Amino acid sequence: MYLCIGETFALNDEQGISYLEITSFSNEKLKNISNLKEKKHRESAGLFFLEGYREILRAHKSGKVRFQNLLFSPECFLGENETALIREIGAKAIKVPKKLFEKISYRDRPDGLIATAHFFPIDLDTFQKKFQTHRNKKPVLVIEGVEKPGNLGTILRTAEGAGFHTVLVADPRLDLFNPNVIRASTGALFSLDVFLGETENIYSILQKNEYRTLAVTPEAKKLYFDADLKGKIALVFGSEQYGLSPYARSHSDEYFSLPMYGEADSLNLAMSAGIVMYEVIRQGLQK
């Protein structure tokens, strides 16, 4: 057992977790964890910040996330399984009082668990290897230039619900490890295969694997439900503000749109993606 400024090390035998107890926000370790909410700190540390029992559980179950620290505050726990999860993950555990936890949390109602974890590979080389090994035949989603973390997170959550396994994010205007992507995805960022690259490279891999690229754009006359969405397809969506990239606009195999009524000039990006992904399900399942 050792002691240093603002820290207490203790082994809690009862719960089987050994943890460091920190009670001051000026502690360097806490500052480093809290800083990971910002992109520049994530990039220099190669670590990201994830919060919430559900998200951490799913990151752990995915097998692809290597944890560094696990911050916990039992006063905030909402369930019964938090301690078991901390034990199972085996990362360096740090106990903090509720007030301190709330200061580090980015949620309105924190549930007492925050983790830091190492970046995992999201490059296209990794994607290509995985894709070829798996001889993927599942539909794939391509999201270009996405700007809003909440939108990307919702897209990932919906993609998982719709049975998609792979989401390729092309030239995004956000950081994939943004805590709001993780939150809105409810952890689907970990359970899905999510990769990052340039549209041109993504198209090249998809074409090599005999995928049809089907791009959604309001100018297309064909409606999405009149398109054949079976087989090896990649659905391609452009950014909230600018739509499809020039490359996708001229290199996709087919184009279609969603019907739009009233004074609405567009749907939310995540909504459009969800509607078309569920049409893929319908075409595959309907009797």
Added chain:
Amino acid sequence: MYLCIGETFALNDEQGISYLEITSFSNEKLKNISNLKEKKHRESAGLFFLEGYREILRAHKSGKVRFQNLLFSPECFLGENETALIREIGAKAIKVPKKLFEKISYRDRPDGLIATAHFFPIDLDTFQKKFQTHRNKKPVLVIEGVEKPGNLGTILRTAEGAGFHTVLVADPRLDLFNPNVIRASTGALFSLDVFLGETENIYSILQKNEYRTLAVTPEAKKLYFDADLKGKIALVFGSEQYGLSPYARSHSDEYFSLPMYGEADSLNLAMSAGIVMYEVIRQGLQK
């Protein structure tokens, strides 16, 4: 021309707008406007707060919104038509400097227009009259117990895009005039017929008008695309956290669910509603 503390009254002949100029946040008029972001102040004043060129334009075009004040800050304008809109609306105009405007705004990037307007009728009596006069045959959306303003706003925006005219909000856990409902709806709150009531009363009116109530719940075995969504139907969705109310759970004509894969246990409420509304379009339009 008159002058009082912190206010200057001027007639800008060039633009044809007469306005009051206020430069101090401690001015009572500004405080009253800013307060309308909070429910208690909206309720005691019978007024709501709406921000943004697009939202104010759509509120004006709807014909159902009676404006009180129009706060503007030309330094924040993003377009060319703001002055014309202020002139056309003819509400009491108040000019404020950018810094003051940003203080009152609830947006990250304010576009220089904020209005206050009188509540418009959203009760079921008004709905019933309108419904019977119109001999409505269009599909209707019923949203029960909704908690998140952003969800309701997104639902309204999507409902408009999907060609729905009427959204009935049953026993919500939010205020319909919450600025975040208006923002996420991009103004669809004004262009659609949106009414508020209790599920039981809503069902009673729908049944009198020979509408079928089709409720979405994860326990139902039937999938939404296997249901007949043509004709006079009301799609019913429960709250984010609790799902359908006990009344809707036992008094609807049919029940169905959305298929769900992976570890996802649910979709976002707005997403589910959007997916099913677009299936209504597909069944009506597909060749």
